[in-house]
Amino acid sequence: MTPLPYRVTAKRRETPDTWTLDLEPVSEPIATPRPGQFTMLYAFGRGEIPISVSGLPGDGAPLRHTIRAVGNVSEALCDLAPGDGLGVRGPFGTCWGLDGAEGRDVVIMAGGIGLAPLRPAIEHVLVHRDSYGRFAVLVGCRTPGDLLYAGQLESWRGRFDVEVEVTVDSADPGWHGDVGVVTSLLPRIPVDPDNIAVMMCGPEVMMRFGARAMVERGVAEVDIEVSTERNMKCAIGHCGHCQLGPKFICADGPVFPLSQVGPLLAVRSL
Amino acid sequence: MATVPGCFVVTPSDLSALFGILDELGYRTLGPTVRDGAIVIGEISGISDLPIGITDEQGPGRYRLRDGVAGAWFGFAVGPQSARAHLSPPERPLLEIRSRGPTLEFVEPEHHTERTALFGIRPCDLAAMEVQDRVLARGPHPDPRYVAARDTTLVVVVNCGVPADTCFCPSTRTGPRARSGFDLSVTEVVDQTDHYFVLEPGSEAGVEIVERLEHRPADRAEVNAALATTEAAVEAISRSLPEQLNGRLLAAADHSRWDEVAARCLSCGNCTMVCPTCFCSDVRDTTDLAGDTATRVQVWDSCFTLGHSHLHGGSVRADTRSRYRQWLTHKLDTWWDQFGQSGCVGCGRCITWCPPGIDLTVEAAAIVGGG
Numbered sequence: 001m002t003p004l005p006y007r008v009t010a011k012r013r014e015t016p017d018t019w020t021l022d023l024e025p026v027s028e029p030i031a032t033p034r035p036g037q038f039t040m041l042y043a044f045g046r047g048e049i050p051i052s053v054s055g056l057p058g059d060g061a062p063l064r065h066t067i068r069a070v071g072n073v074s075e076a077l078c079d080l081a082p083g084d085g086l087g088v089r090g091p092f093g094t095c096w097g098l099d100g101a102e103g104r105d106v107v108i109m110a111g112g113i114g115l116a117p118l119r120p121a122i123e124h125v126l127v128h129r130d131s132y133g134r135f136a137v138l139v140g141c142r143t144p145g146d147l148l149y150a151g152q153l154e155s156w157r158g159r160f161d162v163e164v165e166v167t168v169d170s171a172d173p174g175w176h177g178d179v180g181v182v183t184s185l186l187p188r189i190p191v192d193p194d195n196i197a198v199m200m201c202g203p204e205v206m207m208r209f210g211a212r213a214m215v216e217r218g219v220a221e222v223d224i225e226v227s228t229e230r231n232m233k234c235a236i237g238h239c240g241h242c243q244l245g246p247k248f249i250c251a252d253g254p255v256f257p258l259s260q261v262g263p264l265l266a267v268r269s270l
Numbered sequence: 271m272a273t274v275p276g277c278f279v280v281t282p283s284d285l286s287a288l289f290g291i292l293d294e295l296g297y298r299t300l301g302p303t304v305r306d307g308a309i310v311i312g313e314i315s316g317i318s319d320l321p322i323g324i325t326d327e328q329g330p331g332r333y334r335l336r337d338g339v340a341g342a343w344f345g346f347a348v349g350p351q352s353a354r355a356h357l358s359p360p361e362r363p364l365l366e367i368r369s370r371g372p373t374l375e376f377v378e379p380e381h382h383t384e385r386t387a388l389f390g391i392r393p394c395d396l397a398a399m400e401v402q403d404r405v406l407a408r409g410p411h412p413d414p415r416y417v418a419a420r421d422t423t424l425v426v427v428v429n430c431g432v433p434a435d436t437c438f439c440p441s442t443r444t445g446p447r448a449r450s451g452f453d454l455s456v457t458e459v460v461d462q463t464d465h466y467f468v469l470e471p472g473s474e475a476g477v478e479i480v481e482r483l484e485h486r487p488a489d490r491a492e493v494n495a496a497l498a499t500t501e502a503a504v505e506a507i508s509r510s511l512p513e514q515l516n517g518r519l520l521a522a523a524d525h526s527r528w529d530e531v532a533a534r535c536l537s538c539g540n541c542t543m544v545c546p547t548c549f550c551s552d553v554r555d556t557t558d559l560a561g562d563t564a565t566r567v568q569v570w571d572s573c574f575t576l577g578h579s580h581l582h583g584g585s586v587r588a589d590t591r592s593r594y595r596q597w598l599t600h601k602l603d604t605w606w607d608q609f610g611q612s613g614c615v616g617c618g619r620c621i622t623w624c625p626p627g628i629d630l631t632v633e634a635a636a637i638v639g640g641g
Contacts, residue, residue: 001364005374026373044369045557045564070582085374087367231580233553233571236411240550240571241578243600245520246607251410267523269592 001234003042003087004028008080009062015146017069018113019078020054022062023088032057033091035098035120036227036255040235041065042087043076050232050250051077052117053091063088066116066148092235094255096121097225101197105133107189109210111140111182111202115148117227117254118201122156129161136163136189140182140206144168144175163189183209186217193218199255201227204265211258221259228253228261245270273487277496278469282343284484285456285467286317288426291482292387295475297424300356301389302349307335309349311356314389321346328434328618330627338432341465344390344458347434348617352395352546353388357419358406358570364553365566383418389426390456393445394437394617396427398546400451404609405549424475427452431460431499433507436618438631441510444615446503454479457496468496509621511614511631516606518638520599527636532591534626539572541620541628542597547613550578573597602634 010022030039033053042048049071055064069078080086098121106125110118125132137156141147147166157164165185167178178185183206191214198214200207207226214224228249233239235250242249245264247256264270292299293315301314304321314320325338326346338345368375399420406416430437430446439445448455454476457468468488471477488496542548552571557564571578574593579586587593605613614630621629 002376002378003374005376007372042367042374044367044374045555045561047555048553048566068582074582083372085369085372087374087376229581230586231578233551237409238406238411238413238549238551239553240573241552243596243604245599246604248608267520269587269589270523270596 001089001236003040003048003089004030006063006086006088008082008084008086010082011080014066014148018066018148019069020064020066021077021080022055022064023086024062025088026085029057030063030088030090033063034095035124036095036117037091037093038117038235038254039065039088039090039092040232041067041073041077042089043073043080044085046076047073048087048089048233049073049077050092050235052227052254054116054119056120056123066113068113089235092250094253096199096255097197097257098124102131103133105135105192105196107136107138107191107196107198107214109138109182109186109198109200109202111206112142112146113148114200114202114206114227115139118199119149119152121199126156126159126162133195134163134190135161136165138182138185138189139164139166140168140185140202142169144171144177181209182206183213186210186213191217191219193220196223198224200225204228208265211262221262222257224258225255226258226261226265227255228265271489271491273489274493276470277488277493278480278485279488279492280467280469280483280485282341282465282467287483288389288479289314289316291479292389292424295479297385297387299387299389302346304335308333309335309346311349311351311353317343320390325432326434328436328622330436330621330629331625332627333622339460342458342460344428344456345432345460347430347432347437348392348395348619350544350619350623352544352617352619353391353399354402354546354548356386356388357399357402357423358413358416358549358551360570362415362568363565364568367564367566369562369564381415381418383415383422385422385424386419387424387426390428391425392430392617393427393448394439394442394615395546396425396448396451397442397444397615398617399425401547401609401611401613401615402549404611425452426454426456429455429457429496429500430503431458433503434618434622436509436621437507437616438509438511438618439616440504440507441513442612442614442616446507447497447500452476457499459492459495459499464495466492468492509618509629509631511602511616512635512638515602515612515634515638517603519603519634522637523595523599525637527633528591528595531594531628531633532589534628535590535594536625537574537590537593538625539574540623540625542572542574543570544619544623545601546615546617546619547601548572552577573600598630598633602630
């Protein structure tokens with residue numbers, strides 16, 4: 001339950017309310033996270049919240065977290081400046097099934113800030129591109145101004161070995177891309193139900209509809225992974241806050257095969 | 271008559287020496303004592319601190335003390351408190367955070383664990399300690415302070431002869447007689463002619479305590495009298511919890527009974543505060559006035575609060591229906607998935623201390639019975 005001291009080395013504004021922080025340990029680092037895992041970030045005097053790792057440390061890259069300022073602690077974290085201190089505990093939770101997905105097509109579907117925990121998975125597939133089949137990244141957000149990692153998305157889109165599709169819920173006439181919910185991009189993707197791994201993170205309603213669409217195209221629930229979110233205080237299964245029916249999201253999740261949580265996500269206010 | 275190995279008889283006046291013995295062995299003793307019209311768990315230094323001759327009347331939403339059998343040491347059932355407050359205190363400091371220039375320094379507070387004898391806890395509460403062990407001590411991240419408190423706690427369990435109207439431990443198989451997990455087990459036998467205690471040590475520490483007490487081997491009749499007290503308790507208990515609720519309550523998440531119980535439930539959280547197995551906790555962060563030192567304090571939390579399920583954009587469980595459902599399905603159903611057992615030990619506190627007197631045994635039966 002004791003964090004390690006870290007400091008902010010760089011900070012980028014992704015959208016009007018979302019920032020990416022680059023972090024380095026003051027002395028000892030946390031264990032290297034795997035794509036999909038999260039840490040608990042502590043802001044001095046304000047509190048601690050779970051935040052997905054949006055960039056893995058290593059090869060000169062820092063530990064990255066992308067944070068949307070929506071509450072007391074997330075606002076304090078987004079207010080940190082390079083040089084400021086914070087606490088990091090972790091990493092915690094399950095990771096995306098990237099090993100099991102080797103040799104198969106990969107479809108990644110992200111809504112809003114849900115792209116953050118998927119970015120390390122996208123980077124992993126691109127680095128180990130020959131280990132996977134066809135690769136599609138589907139991204140949705142509210143407006144063009146809410147698009148995370150726009151520069152990176154553009155550079156991925158310039159590659160011939162990944163299909164990147166972006167859609168927004170609403171836009172001014174200056175936007176020439178797609179308008180509509182992210183699930184509207186699914187018909188463009190070829191789906192081989194026997195040879196596919198789907199990874200999703202976004203609002204629960206998006207994941208429900210996205211998962212339903214994939215299941216309708218014959219994809220098995222065990223091949224669809226979703227990343228879930230609940231209030232968390234301890235991240236080690238002791239505080240009771242993150243329960244989703246029988247699951248502790250901090251320890252059993254946050255990444256689950258749909259076969260484990262599909263019926264639970266369908267229960268209102270669970 | 272032949273004596274029964276491992277069972278000893280001690281008279282009330284000789285058992286009075288127990289508190290001095292525990293003190294000599296380096297234990298502080300916590301046990302049942304009367305405060306504010308209830309039997310609570312407090313410091314015990316001698317028999318004058320015990321609720322001798324006092325009994326309790328309990329019912330849904332009702333708790334009263336009155337005079338019981340004169341001279342009886344344990345003529346009452348469980349009060350609002352269990353061992354939980356001793357093993358994981360309602361409030362405890364987690365961290366001090368010092369801001370040294372821009373860098374933070376995290377300092378764990380010094381923790382002193384005092385050797386403690388839990389005297390007079392009941393079999394249901396002993397079972398509850400074992401339930402909480404699976405959550406806090408036996409998982410991949412044991413809570414070091416819980417483990418330290420558990421390891422330095424001596425348990426003197428008292429088998430129940432006078433159950434409350436709200437008790438239902440026979441149906442959860444957690445009482446009224448403790449089978450294991452104690453250092454010393456005590457059964458009080460009290461009637462017109464006799465008053466004695468039958469002691470059974472469950473550990474080397476228990477053996478040592480018995481050796482230091484004036485005692486004699488129990489004969490078969492005395493052991494049978496002790497067994498008869500808990501058998502009478504089983505007969506006196508009328509409530510019962512339906513069996514095998516795992517997988518059956520959450521499956522009925524849309525049952526109309528949840529709406530009915532939500533109309534009565536105040537979402538006050540009393541049930542979770544008196545429950546001996548509830549473990550939810552929150553953290554509170556504060557800074558000193560100078561602003562360079564912050565503290566994190568862990569406090570008990572309840573799934574009946576709006577903040578318990580708070581996420582940006584609102585709480586997941588915004589209404590009483592979803593919160594009561596969370597509590598009951600977790601306690602009786604999904605606890606099995608998580609920890610391989612039920613989260614209920616049949617102590618009945620949540621019935622007694624519920625202001626509108628909601629009875630979980632009735633609710634669970636109505637939901638799985640289709641009522």
